[in-house]
Amino acid sequence: MRRLPLTSALVVLILTLSVVSRALWDPLLGRPLHASVTYGLPALEDGSWWTVVVGAFFAVKPYQYVPILLGLVAFGGFAEWRLGTRRTAIALLSCHVVAVLGTAGLLWLTRHHGYVWTTGLARVRDAGPSAAFLGAAAAASVTLSPPWRGRLRTLLVAYVVLFVIHMGSLADVEHVVGVAFGLWLGPYLVGRSPSFTTRQLTRRDFRLLACAFFVVAAFEVILHPFTHAEGPFAVTMSAQARAKELADAGLVFGLVQVVLWVWLARSLYKGRRRAWRWAVALLVAVLAVQVANYGWMVVVGEPGLLAAGWDIFGNCVGLSVLLVGRHAFRNPSPRRARRTSGSLVAPADDDQRTRATAMLEEHGTVNRLAWMTTWPENRWFVPATQRGYVAYRVHTGVAIGLCDPVAATEVERSSLLAEFADAVHGQGLVPCLFTVTQEASQHARALGWHSLQVAEEACIGLATLDFVGKAWQDVRTALNQAARLGVHLRLGALADMPRGLQLQVKAISSDWVEDKGLPEMGFTLGGVDEALDPRVRVGLAVDPDMTVHGVTSWMPFHASGGGEPAGWTLDVMRRLPGGFRYSMEFLIASACLAFRDEGCSVVSLSGAPLARSNDGDDDASLDRGTLDAFLDRLGASLEPYYGFRSLHAFKSKFQPQHEPLYLVFPDEAALPRIGLALSRAYLPEAGVRDLVTLARSGHR
Structure with missing residues (x-):
């Protein structure tokens, strides 16, 4: 409560009002209080302008308090943690007001124009702060560094878009407006103007995009039976008929689809060539069927063209990602x-x-x-x-x-x-x-x-290594500074290290790649994927708080004749931005001492390409x-x-x-x-x- 006073106060206030108003167990719908605390286009047309703010502290149905309170703690707490109390208050209030008024304005413009969905929503009232805390979280994403900033934004956008497509409630539309406004507002809250930048997608980006596409496809299969007939992509069957059809005949097919999409997502994330071929073939086949079905619907005048068109567009996007990023899926099949x-x-x-x-x-x-x-x-x-x-x-x-x-x-x-x-x-x-x-x-x-x-x-010979003399001054300084700050070497297989350390290593690596003006290099330069090999040893500079300040990976060297490794070769070198200044000097020097004590004769700092x-x-x-x-x-x-x-030039510090x-x-x-x-x-x-x-x- 001391760290997040605004979030804590809002949770207490909402719970208190839910008890005082009995909304926690007695739905507002059908009670006189409903018209006084719920917002929407009808409330504004009735002159109840105060509901725009007051409605944020209530829920229309008792069960809605569970996602509201959990979301407020998770998303609102995240925003306050990253932005501070004052800026979070601005983000929550502005995102909520813009979401409510923006949605009301959109419905006012589109109702009575033959679009059943918006005409129906124009008569609906809503309550709750969900658009506020989702928008605030979107705004707070500006404080994150790559790749977490992009990942959080992708998750928020995917969530609100999928739900507005498949559920289509008034709250879902408000979520879209709130998140969009939050993304625009975030840069202003930290003192800079919003900017749109692009960069070359890396192999990892293409794998993540392909994986995300099939995860979303699996999620859509799960949501499909619950899609409302009055939603934005309305079709002829009602939600109840969909659910019955799934229960009667489509359950097994739906489960098979989910399993298949999840398998493809997992294999594409690993860059499997075979999975890429399967995915392309399946999407081409699905698109052929969908296009033929769309043509038939046009000929016979069948309703639901918008929904069918959306499916075709989505699959075209997925296929494009696979074809454009085909170079990212070169890892061989296990068979x-x-x-x-x-x-x-x-x-x-x-x-x-x-x-x-x-x-x-x-x-x-x-x-x-x-x-x-x-x-x-x-x-x-x-x-x-x-x-x-x-x-x-x-x-x-x-x-x-x-x-x-x-x-x-x-x-x-x-x-x-x-x-x-x-x-x-x-x-x-x-x-x-x-x-x-x-x-x-x-x-x-x-x-x-x-x-x-x-x-x-x-190359460094380990037999006579002692770090004595003026030439080793920088290395001694690194070791002394690390000892003073409690930074120590953690050496071993990355796959065997705690999950928290692995995630930090991946974040440092992703941040390093994101900062480059060109794509990630390959060939003789490895990354985290190569460091996960159990026979590769990874050295981490870890402080007493278990924060990773630097990463090195060491490949085994098997001398002519084979047997146990005769030495180790440096591959990955990456440092936490703003972390311990001498991380690389400390990691290399400490690893050399550890390898010497193990009886190894040589350490290679590898070759600097094109130097x-x-x-x-x-x-x-x-x-x-x-x-x-x-x-x-x-x-x-x-x-x-x-x-x-x-x-x-840096490697010359080690007198190789x-x-x-x-x-x-x-x-x-x-x-x-x-x-x-x-x-x-x-x-x-x-x-x-x-x-x-x-x-x-x-x-x-």
């Missing part, structure tokens, strides 16, 4: 049935990924970044001998191998590279390998290929001009957005040894295509506008 044997462009499956992971753990390799080869969006070339593999992705006719071939010996790795090249050439593709070590670079040159340094890997401090051991015969200029321009253009070169990483390829004539394939690999979701942005920033 082998959909794998086309022998094709390098065929989709992989979870069985292949499992075998590749087992080979990496058994045979090992020399590339400390090799765990990236187990990520689900890769494909895997495995020779008939099953002695190793090459992970790769296909873009613009180029098969881009990721890291060195995985095999136990150098001879086997060299042989794998040659077999991979032959297989790729045999299917009309251009082969290349990206971020390989000097060993693979030498093997490639032996095949007549060229090599070009594209990054540097920062380097020397020319390395490039092929002296190679005319580097075309690709080198492209990579330099791409690196400079991406620097303001992703900070790769700044990251390269720098080892070059290379791109190897067979033919200089393929450099333009390889450059395009690399840009598509890193930015698979980038559109024309993003490329224009890159070009302009690079030119500046």
